[in-house]
Amino acid sequence: MVIFLVDLKDPIIKGYLINLVGEEGFKVVKNMPEGEVTDEKISQETDVLLNIVRRTLFILYENRLAVYRRERDSDSGWLTYLWKLDLDNLNSQLEIEAKKLLKNLKTKLEFENNKVFYVCEKQDGRFLFETAAELEFICPICGGELKFQENELTIKALKQRISQLEEMSSGTVA
């Protein structure tokens, strides 16, 4: 079995790969034979159906996580595709995803920090103070009163998620 620089047991990496290639595809990644191998050999050694192996390799290739080399058999003249995983890009891809998410969460946090919200008690909606004032603090759906909403918990949850992600991405850089 190949030894990767990435930890396939890491729940984030595992989740990302399963999301990409499915459970069977993940079996291919996990048990991929060493060196350059044909899809048939991969299928034999991983015990995954050939068409699933092919599909997996194609998806990995599209995501720059696998490479292939074509070789012509000197006897038969047939072209053989030799595959190899290239998971070095995985960490950088995960980092890009995490950075995008982090940016969104930070924008959201800033929004929550800087704005004042009003809600309908029947959960019809959440309104910015400016909008609620325009509505004269009356819910446009049920006619009930719009009340000030404490958003401390939302802010706390966002902050927690942000620091988790920041810890994680500093982990993958190392």
Ligand SMILES: [Zn+2]
């Ligand atoms: Zn309402």
